[in-house]
Amino acid sequence: MNAPTQPAHVTPQYPQREAPAALIEALSQRFGTQLSTAMAVRELHGRDESAFTTVPPPSAVVFAESTNDVQDAVKLCAEHKFPVIPYGVGSSLEGHLLAVQGGISLDLTRMNKVLSVNAEDLTVTVQPGVTRKQLNDDIKSTSLFFPIDPGADASIGGMTATRASGTNAVRYGTMRENVLALEVVTASGEVIRTGTRARKSSAGYDLTRLFVGSEGTLGVVTEITLRIYPLPEAVSAAICSFPSIAEAVNTVISTIQIGVPIARVELIDANSVRAVNRHSKLTLREEPMLLMEFHGSPASVKEQAEMVQEIARDNGGADFEWADTPEDRTRLWTARHNAYFAAVQSRPGCRCITTDTCVPISRLADALLDSVREADESGIPYFLVGHVGDGNFHMGYLIDPDDDAERARAEQLNHQVVTRALQLGGTCTGEHGVGLHKMDFLVEEAGGGAINMMRTIKRALDPDNIMNPGKVFS
Structure with a gap:
């Protein structure tokens, strides 16, 4: 696989389209107070959770409240051949929301019925x-x-x-x-x-x-x-710590391959556990950990849990902790969901360069262990979480945004993680999407013929290239 044509998180350079005054006037007449050109509002809608930082904000924000609002906003932008960028809650990680060619941000949060x-x-x-x-x-x-x-x-x-x-x-x-x-x-x-x-x-x-x-x-x-x-009749959650990531991953692979219908199985590395303990004031054992959940009848949940506990024990698993009440399960899963923010707070002032991949379950250990080894050797603080039951994992590299050398090392790590996943028969992204960050990797994964077909579909449905332009492929 060839190296990307430019480092990820260096924003692709496109000509900026200036918003015609006639368009802003027409939007103002149609939407009134549902239109904002205030800089603070535009800047909020011009960033997400990605590490891209240099993209100008959209020219205006339309707060849609109905399908008719969306329809009218798109029609007005189409008349002026001006970009439209849908906006949800701003939690995307790959630059999906950024106005790389200028545009109107179409905020859909009020359409919440x-x-x-x-x-x-x-x-x-x-x-x-x-x-x-x-x-x-x-x-x-x-x-x-x-x-x-x-x-x-x-x-x-x-x-x-x-x-x-x-x-x-x-x-x-x-x-x-x-x-x-x-x-x-x-x-x-x-x-x-x-x-x-x-x-x-x-x-x-x-x-x-x-x-x-x-x-x-x-x-x-x-x-x-x-x-x-x-809703399942019975739900039980458990955590189990392991001496190394290898033993945790082998537990997951064995669990999936023998057909245990586990509902959730999350891998959290020692770095993530350490950050979560500080952030959520927990006392989890600071080793690689699996967080699991079982759904079904009381008898089936008990059987599933016992099978997985036996597999984990064979792989060195220890300190099983069960969470059978909704409150205890919520405590554990809230800690998992806060892992990203806990990690970011562990290095004040940092930016997080994230990547995710997904590989066939049989190749998960190969993908994970080499990625962890490379991250350890780099010296860059990092964390690892993964929905490993389906072969999907996430690496986050915590860099000093003013240190170009650190950024370059993190991008090289990202490149190695994704390259390895593709070589193992996986995908460049199992969950985050392509956005701006993984356009070059998508070409490697799908091939030129498939990308040309995607472009043909894009041109047929959006001939003036106004729908979130500059994303997925250039």
């Missing part, structure tokens, strides 16, 4: 600004839940756009498997619907899957119909 719950069919339809926690709060009285949990309280629209997954993916799949239908505003301002509430269809092209994971480059998602699931 759960539109319908069809408990008998195990489906729910929501607007894009609904967050995953809000959705589960709204449907908990039905004894159903939405399992996709990427960690951050992301919006369902953003999760759809990036084809998110998370801690439950090993059992419940990703957004790809759990989005049944969409309403989308296209680049011309037309409203289309894809899919139905039926569990399967052989009717025509699968447009739903085309938009899931398209990162806002083909249209703006305004409604999402999702699969939901019965």
Whole structure:
């Protein structure tokens, strides 16, 4: 694999498109106080959790409150051939939200209604600004839940756009498997619907899957119909510490290969545990750790847990701690979800360069152990977390943003991690998406023919290149 054409997190250089005064005036007349050109608001919508720092903010922000608002905003931008960048809660990690060619940020957070719950069919339809926690709060009285949990309280629209997954993916799949239908505003301002509430269809092209994971480059998602699931009768969570990452990973591989239907299995390295202890005031053993969860009947949960405990013991696992009450489980998973922020706070003033990959489960140890060895040798503080039950893991390198040498070393580490994953039959990103950071890697993974086909689709659906331009491929 060739080295990227430029270091990641050096923002790709595109001509900046200036917002026509006529467009800003038209948006002002249509949206009134729903339009903001205040610098503070624009700057908020011009950054995410990525390490990119030099992109100018969008020219204005439109706060959409309905599909009609989205449609009108897109139509006005289309008339002036000016970019539109959908915005959820700003938690993306790969520069998805940045106005690299200028643009109007289309904030969808006010479109936050759960539109319908069809408990008998195990489906729910929501607007894009609904967050995953809000959705589960709204449907908990039905004894159903939405399992996709990427960690951050992301919006369902953003999760759809990036084809998110998370801690439950090993059992419940990703957004790809759990989005049944969409309403989308296209680049011309037309409203289309894809899919139905039926569990399967052989009717025509699968447009739903085309938009899931398209990162806002083909249209703006305004409604999402999702699969939901019965709350399990019994839930049990456990943590187990290991002498090394190798033993922890071997436990996971054995668990998956013998078919234990584990619901969640997260790997947290010693660096992450140390940071989490300080951040969340816990006393976890500061060694590589697996955090696991089992769903099912009381008897099946007990059987699953005993099987995994035996596998872990054979691999040197120790200090099993069980969390059977909702409060104890919440405490453990909250600590896991805070691992990113705990790590960042462990080095004040740092920026975090993150990467994630996904490999076949049989190659997980190869991918992880070499990545950890390289990170240790670099001298750069780092942390590792992973949804390892499906072969997905995340590396975060904590750099001094003013130290060019550190940034370069971190980018080289990122390059080595992704290169290794591709060589092992994996993907350059299992969860974060491509955004700006992994465009070169996508070419390596998919090949020139597939990239040209993607470009053909992009040109056909967005001939003026106004839908979040400069992302996924240049």
